Amino acid sequence: MTPIFGTETEFGVAVKQADAPDPVSNAIFLINSAPAALSPAILWDYENENPLLDARGFQVDGERERPGPDYNRLLNKPLPNGGRLYVDGAHPEYSTPECADARTVVAHEKAGERIMEAALLAANRRKAHEGAFSVYKNNTDGKGNSYGYHENYLVARTVPFDRLVSQMTPFFVTRQIFAGAGKIGSEHRGSPADYQLSQRADFFEVPIDLNTMVKRPIINTRDEPHCDPSRWRRFHVIVGDANMSEWSTYLKVGTTALVLSMLEEGVVVNGVALENPVQAIKAVSRDLSLKQTIPLAQGGRSCAVEIQAAYLEAAEAHFTGDADPNVRDLLAHWRSVLSDLALDPMRLHRKLDWVIKKHLIDSYIGRKGCDFKDARVVMMGLQYHDIDQTKGLYYTMERSGHIDRLITDEVVATAQQTPPEETRAWFRGACLAKFPKQIYAASWTSVVFDLGADGMKRVPLMDPSRGSRALVGQVIAESETPEALLAKIAPSE
Numbered sequence: 001m002t003p004i005f006g007t008e009t010e011f012g013v014a015v016k017q018a019d020a021p022d023p024v025s026n027a028i029f030l031i032n033s034a035p036a037a038l039s040p041a042i043l044w045d046y047e048n049e050n051p052l053l054d055a056r057g058f059q060v061d062g063e064r065e066r067p068g069p070d071y072n073r074l075l076n077k078p079l080p081n082g083g084r085l086y087v088d089g090a091h092p093e094y095s096t097p098e099c100a101d102a103r104t105v106v107a108h109e110k111a112g113e114r115i116m117e118a119a120l121l122a123a124n125r126r127k128a129h130e131g132a133f134s135v136y137k138n139n140t141d142g143k144g145n146s147y148g149y150h151e152n153y154l155v156a157r158t159v160p161f162d163r164l165v166s167q168m169t170p171f172f173v174t175r176q177i178f179a180g181a182g183k184i185g186s187e188h189r190g191s192p193a194d195y196q197l198s199q200r201a202d203f204f205e206v207p208i209d210l211n212t213m214v215k216r217p218i219i220n221t222r223d224e225p226h227c228d229p230s231r232w233r234r235f236h237v238i239v240g241d242a243n244m245s246e247w248s249t250y251l252k253v254g255t256t257a258l259v260l261s262m263l264e265e266g267v268v269v270n271g272v273a274l275e276n277p278v279q280a281i282k283a284v285s286r287d288l289s290l291k292q293t294i295p296l297a298q299g300g301r302s303c304a305v306e307i308q309a310a311y312l313e314a315a316e317a318h319f320t321g322d323a324d325p326n327v328r329d330l331l332a333h334w335r336s337v338l339s340d341l342a343l344d345p346m347r348l349h350r351k352l353d354w355v356i357k358k359h360l361i362d363s364y365i366g367r368k369g370c371d372f373k374d375a376r377v378v379m380m381g382l383q384y385h386d387i388d389q390t391k392g393l394y395y396t397m398e399r400s401g402h403i404d405r406l407i408t409d410e411v412v413a414t415a416q417q418t419p420p421e422e423t424r425a426w427f428r429g430a431c432l433a434k435f436p437k438q439i440y441a442a443s444w445t446s447v448v449f450d451l452g453a454d455g456m457k458r459v460p461l462m463d464p465s466r467g468s469r470a471l472v473g474q475v476i477a478e479s480e481t482p483e484a485l486l487a488k489i490a491p492s493e
Helices: 023-031 069-075 102-126 161-179 246-264 277-286 304-318 325-343 353-368 375-383 393-399 409-417 425-434 469-478 482-492
Strands: 005-010 012-015 076-078 084-088 091-095 133-136 149-156 204-209 216-220 232-237 293-295 301-303 439-442 446-450 456-460
Touching (some): 069 076, 084 102, 102 133, 102 246, 161 216, 161 232, 161 277, 161 325, 204 277, 277 293, 425 439, 425 446, 425 469
Antiparallel strands (some): 005 091, 005 149, 012 133
């Protein structure tokens, strides 16, 4: 099965105006300023969405989201690249389309930053006399509130959920050594720290649960597949940071996809279970040396690098001789990064977010003779994540040649308008781009055409690997109308 995965980024918003509207109104204003949005009449189809289902076999109490048509259109902007720009709670959020390799995820996540930046700039032009917005790709407001960054992976339903829990918990706890975004200080009753690997670690309170905003779990149990539920589950991961670094994102999602692929094929990693995962995730985040050990469930102790190395060695053994260049590239970089982290994490000051940020701040502190509590240093920690390329410190360093790139600006620009070719995102994005006025609604699992007197026609997309460019590209290109397209694809439904 082709690995299919993607990410969701909630952006932090600050407003330089004392009497600014409420956060929800600000988020709605921002996404409705996005020039990348298509026809304002297209709805988001909530038909197959139910976030109340729990993978442990029950449904919790609550109201499923079903906004009315007018509010739906304000909240949701389906995009021609197959992704979605929308409001989640009080935050603007961007979901990548479904991707089939880690580099494509990086490209489409970066495309989301550029789409959100365009919305930011447009919104600030419209409110020039009312105070400017700032938008950050980070995970905390510094006042005890955290907002999410979520990953989603297609996993065969045949993999027992308890095996996912046991195998992925140690992996997620230790993955932050290369996936952490870096954080000044501590929050949410966490023990004091000048600097941490992860922005999110302080906010996790339980090993496993359905919640995403309170009592956050390391393993989230949401069972909302966005596909055929008899065949697959969508493994919804809430434990990661939002990264600016392309390399951190690449390693984060790529290595996770490899470990999940191994699980689907019956490969498990032994001897890595943790005695207390919640304590461990906070301890690892505070260990800047990466040398401290954490207690294991079966006795003994290991450091985070050693636990990651156990997963890497299992992956190298399992994928020996694999001809897929994406797999070979991921394994090589996973090995290289772990080797550098074991020797000296600062060797990666051009590649990994938490190291880039610490190297920048250490240099500033050395010049100014201040410390991590200095207000200027705290502001640097926030400005690193500003998505405005003229102000954000990450982008300033990138322009100055101090950060290693994985992809090019041209690839990112293409990803803003073009969906991935290998998944159903191609069909969704291509139809949205070609027939925006004839589409009534879209979602991950369907596109609904409005055929006027002939009524509505829903095209189901329950298999994430179907709808690729190879399968439908020519058909869409040759169809001048939705009716012509539907006539050609109807026999294969």
